Amino acid sequence: MRYEGNVYRPPSEANSLIIQVTLGCTHNKCTFCPAYKEEQFKLRPFEAVLADLREVRRYYRHVGRVFFADGDAFCMATDKIMRLLDTVREIFPECARVGIYSRASQILSKGYDELTKLRNAGLGIIYIGAESGSDEVLRRVKKGESAQEIIEAVQKAEKAGIPTSVTLISGLGGRELMTEHAVKTGEMISAMNASYVGFLTLLLEPPAPLYTDMRTGAFVPLTPLEVMEELEIIFENTSCAGDTVFRSNHASNWLMLKGTLPKDKERMLKQIRQAKAGTGIFRPEGQRRL
Secondary structure, eight states, rough: OOOOOOOOOOOOGGTTTEEESEEOSSSSSOOTOOOOOOOOOOEEEEHHHHHHHHHHHHOOOOOOEEESSSGGGGEEEEEEEEHHHHHHHHHTTTOOOEEEEEEEOOOSSOOHHHHHHHHHHHEEEEEEEESSSSSSHHHHHOOOOHHHHHHHHHHHHTTTTOEEEEEEEEETTTTHHHHHHHHHHHHHHHHOSSSEEEEEOOOTTTTTHHHHHHHHHHSOOOOOHHHHHHHHHHHHHHOOOOOOEEEEOOOTTTOEEEEETTTTTTHHHHHHHHHHHSSSOOOOOGOOOO
């Protein structure tokens, strides 16, 4: 197996076979993200990917899941993704699901027929970093996509039968935009009707540009209590029409939440309010690491 640079994958892909089909991120401008900052985006040659898949087959009798890395690998042309999916199915007939990262713009650039074809070929989940439902927050962190574009991309993938897992970031608006970030993010969750929504809590480190803003005081991060207040507002502004699996079990989170919206909304709100009151269970600061 050949990996280049740091390899990132969603928490739920911890036991998956990680295959780099691209290197880096097509956008690579988000100020909160330290990943890929030293890397130039490029596609890996298909023969190199094929060699990795064949090598794994020699050593592992069972590969249940495959994840295509790096960031925004869904930018590839549909025929190239199809070729990869067909190859996975040929080499690992036991594989139950293939996952991939995508920006909203890449989903919107593909037609429903293309998405349906990819679903039928084995694409089982698309991971999307939404980060915030606030256009002002997205503008400040240089996301390069609007909240409405992200909502439409999630809806499009879900309509085509491909489950989406959407990541949002507690504290991304800082103290200044905490309420707006919370209200708009709750509204986004309601509008998307994604299969899965996961929260992580902002944890800045170099070389993310927002880390420098934090050090200079230009960006004021939230305290743990303020994160709980923000989460409470998010949940209060969430009203999902269908079932959305919710998780905040990332290493960065102070409070572990697990449930399905809307049925578990009140239970999770109760947990948040208990944490605010000092009777909930916070993860120790020393355990918040990536």
